[in-house]
Amino acid sequence: MSSNCSEFNDLLLDLAYDELDEVSTARLMAHKHSCAACGRAYDDIMGVRSVAKSIDLPQIPSHFDSDILALARETAQTFKENTTEPPVHAPVNAAPTLSIIEKIQAFVFKPPVFGLGLAAAAVLIAVISLKDKQYSTMLEPEGNPPFVGATKASEQETLPDAATDESKDKASAAEEAVVPPRIQKAGPNYQPGAPAADADDAPIIDAESKKAGGGMIAPAPKKKAAKLEIQKNPADLLGKGNLAAEPDYGSLGATAGATPRSSAGAASSVSSKSSAKRSKEAVAPAATADMAMEEAEMPANTGVVDDSSYFDAGMAAYNRGDCKTAVIQFQKMLDTQSGPANSAATATHYIAKCEKRTGRCGQALISYERVLTQYYGYSKRDEVLYEAAMCHQKLGHNDRAVELLEELALDPQWKSKADAALKSLQK
Amino acid sequence: MFQTGDAAAFEALFDKYKGPIYIFLVRQCGNKEVASDLTQDVFTKLIKKADTFKHQSKFSTWIYTVARNTAMDHARKSKHRKHASLDASTADDGPALIEKVSDDGPTPERRSNANELQKALAAAIEKLPADQREVFILREYHGMPFAEISEVVEAKVGTVKSRMRYALESLRQELHQYEDYAKELS
Structure with missing residues (x-):
C-alpha cells in the first residue's frame, strides 16, 4: 500500500458510484492499477454491487395509482375545504380574499348545507325578484363570488355540474374545469372570462395574465377589485390548499392532455368580433358563451381544428414579435390537443419564452418548469434549463437557479455558459 | 408547479416518484401492504x-x-420495527419481491441458484443496521448521490x-460466495 492509499481509499466509494470528476477519476484509476490493495478494495465494492444489482424491484400493485390519486385528490379537496383563508401571498390562481358575504356563501355552499342552502336561496331569490326587481339587481353583484381562475372549494360547489351531480366523487370534482359560477352580463366593461358579476362592478381579469398564469387580476375600476389580492410574483409563492383545483389557463400551459376548458381557455381570447357577439347576449350562461367565443376563434374556413393551424399561427406570431397572440395560439393548440406531433413541449416552451420576453418571469416559470418536469426528452431542454434558471435568478430563487444550471453544465456545449451564470450567481 | 395548485403537475410528480418511494418504503419497512399505505401517506403529506x-x-x-420520516414514524x-423478509410475497401482488428471472430461460439449476442468491441478498440487507441499510438502499437502488443522502438522513457526507x-463490507462478507454467479446473471 502506497502512501497515497489513505487519500485514494476515501475516494473509492465515489469512484465505484461514479461521483468523481474526470480528473480525480483518472488519478484514482491510475493509482488503482498500480496499487494491489486499492485495486482489491475497489473490486470488493464492485463485487457487492454486482450481487446487489441482481435484485428485482418490487412491482407496484396494479390498483396503486387509482388508490393514491383518489386519496390524494380527496385529501387535497378536504384540505382545501378546511382552508378558510388563502395564504398571505396567494398564488396566482388562488381565490381572492373573501368578503363577509362571500364567506357566508362559502359556508352555505359546503356540502352538508349546500342542498338546503340552495333550495332556500332559490326560494329567497325568487321571492325577492318578484317583490323587488330593483333590489334583486343591486344584490347580485355583491353576491357573486369573484372568479380568478381556480376556485375555492366552496366555489367549486357552485359549479353547475358539481352542484347538480351529487354522485360525482371528490376526486373528479378536484379536476373539474373552472367555470364562472354565475351568469355573466354584457356591459361596457365586459371582458371575456372576467368574473361573473355585473360589468360595472366586476374585477377585470387581465386576459394575457389569465392565459399565462392563471388569473392575474388587473386593477379593477370599482369596489370589488379592492377586495382582491393582486399577485405580482406568482411563481415563487405557494399554492397551499389549491392542489385539488384544476389548474387555470396559464398553469395548463403544457398540459397536452388537458381537457379543453370553456371559460378559462377562452379568457384571454379577446377579439372585437367575439366581444361584439357577446355583447348582444344580454344574459347567457358563462360556459355557453365562452364556448361560443371559442368557436368564433376557430380557424375560419372550417369547423374542424386544423392540426397545425394554432401551432403555425403561434410560431408566426412569435417570429413577428407578437407575444400576446403567440401565447393565445399556442394555448389554443394545447387546449385542443392539436398541433404537429411532439409539439406540446415546443408550444409550452414558446409560451414561456413569450412570457419571459414580456418581462413576466413568474408566469414564464410556470411553463418552463412544466417543460422540465413533463417533457423530459424535449430537444431544447438545455435551452429551457438556461432560460428558467435566468428567470429563477431574476426572482431571487437562487437555489433553484443553481440546480438548473448545474444540470445544464453537464452538457459540454452549455458548460461554459452555465458556469459563467453560476459564477455570477455566487457573486 | 404543484405548489401553485396544478393537479397535472402533481400527477406528473406522482408518476415520477410513486415507484421509487414505494420501493424505498418496501425496503424500509419490509412489508408491501404497509409500504403501500405509507406511500399514500407520503403523497398525502406532499399535498398538505x-x-x-x-x-x-x-x-x-x-x-x-418525507418518506423516511414517514417510515420512522410508522x-x-x-x-418494534420488524422487517419482513424482502422476498416475502403477498397473495395479491404476484411474484416474490426479489425474484430474479433470467431472460434466457433459467434452467432449474440456475433458477435454484438465483432464488438462493435472492434470499441470501435479502437476508444480508435485512441484517444491516437500519442506518446502514437506508444509506445502502438510497445509494444502490435509488441512485442518490452521497451528498443528497446526507440531507435525507440528516448526517454528514x-x-x-x-x-x-x-x-x-457486511454484504461482501455475507454474499462473497455469490459474486461470480451474480456476474454471470448480469
Missing part, C-alpha cells in the same frame, strides 16, 4: 405540506426525507460514506 417546500433542496431530497408507532462502507 406543499407550501413547506422552498426550493432549498432538490425535490427528490425532500420527498425522500416504526415508532409499531413499537463523511458519516454517510462511512455507513456505506460498513454496509458494503
Whole structure:
C-alpha cells in the first residue's frame, strides 16, 4: 500500500458510484492499477454491487395509482375545504380574499348545507325578484363570488355540474374545469372570462395574465377589485390548499392532455368580433358563451381544428414579435390537443419564452418548469434549463437557479455558459 | 408547479416518484401492504405540506426525507420495527419481491441458484443496521448521490460514506460466495 492509499481509499466509494470528476477519476484509476490493495478494495465494492444489482424491484400493485390519486385528490379537496383563508401571498390562481358575504356563501355552499342552502336561496331569490326587481339587481353583484381562475372549494360547489351531480366523487370534482359560477352580463366593461358579476362592478381579469398564469387580476375600476389580492410574483409563492383545483389557463400551459376548458381557455381570447357577439347576449350562461367565443376563434374556413393551424399561427406570431397572440395560439393548440406531433413541449416552451420576453418571469416559470418536469426528452431542454434558471435568478430563487444550471453544465456545449451564470450567481 | 395548485403537475410528480418511494418504503419497512399505505401517506403529506417546500433542496431530497420520516414514524408507532423478509410475497401482488428471472430461460439449476442468491441478498440487507441499510438502499437502488443522502438522513457526507462502507463490507462478507454467479446473471 502506497502512501497515497489513505487519500485514494476515501475516494473509492465515489469512484465505484461514479461521483468523481474526470480528473480525480483518472488519478484514482491510475493509482488503482498500480496499487494491489486499492485495486482489491475497489473490486470488493464492485463485487457487492454486482450481487446487489441482481435484485428485482418490487412491482407496484396494479390498483396503486387509482388508490393514491383518489386519496390524494380527496385529501387535497378536504384540505382545501378546511382552508378558510388563502395564504398571505396567494398564488396566482388562488381565490381572492373573501368578503363577509362571500364567506357566508362559502359556508352555505359546503356540502352538508349546500342542498338546503340552495333550495332556500332559490326560494329567497325568487321571492325577492318578484317583490323587488330593483333590489334583486343591486344584490347580485355583491353576491357573486369573484372568479380568478381556480376556485375555492366552496366555489367549486357552485359549479353547475358539481352542484347538480351529487354522485360525482371528490376526486373528479378536484379536476373539474373552472367555470364562472354565475351568469355573466354584457356591459361596457365586459371582458371575456372576467368574473361573473355585473360589468360595472366586476374585477377585470387581465386576459394575457389569465392565459399565462392563471388569473392575474388587473386593477379593477370599482369596489370589488379592492377586495382582491393582486399577485405580482406568482411563481415563487405557494399554492397551499389549491392542489385539488384544476389548474387555470396559464398553469395548463403544457398540459397536452388537458381537457379543453370553456371559460378559462377562452379568457384571454379577446377579439372585437367575439366581444361584439357577446355583447348582444344580454344574459347567457358563462360556459355557453365562452364556448361560443371559442368557436368564433376557430380557424375560419372550417369547423374542424386544423392540426397545425394554432401551432403555425403561434410560431408566426412569435417570429413577428407578437407575444400576446403567440401565447393565445399556442394555448389554443394545447387546449385542443392539436398541433404537429411532439409539439406540446415546443408550444409550452414558446409560451414561456413569450412570457419571459414580456418581462413576466413568474408566469414564464410556470411553463418552463412544466417543460422540465413533463417533457423530459424535449430537444431544447438545455435551452429551457438556461432560460428558467435566468428567470429563477431574476426572482431571487437562487437555489433553484443553481440546480438548473448545474444540470445544464453537464452538457459540454452549455458548460461554459452555465458556469459563467453560476459564477455570477455566487457573486 | 404543484405548489401553485396544478393537479397535472402533481400527477406528473406522482408518476415520477410513486415507484421509487414505494420501493424505498418496501425496503424500509419490509412489508408491501404497509409500504403501500405509507406511500399514500407520503403523497398525502406532499399535498398538505406543499407550501413547506422552498426550493432549498432538490425535490427528490425532500420527498425522500418525507418518506423516511414517514417510515420512522410508522416504526415508532409499531413499537418494534420488524422487517419482513424482502422476498416475502403477498397473495395479491404476484411474484416474490426479489425474484430474479433470467431472460434466457433459467434452467432449474440456475433458477435454484438465483432464488438462493435472492434470499441470501435479502437476508444480508435485512441484517444491516437500519442506518446502514437506508444509506445502502438510497445509494444502490435509488441512485442518490452521497451528498443528497446526507440531507435525507440528516448526517454528514463523511458519516454517510462511512455507513456505506460498513454496509458494503457486511454484504461482501455475507454474499462473497455469490459474486461470480451474480456476474454471470448480469
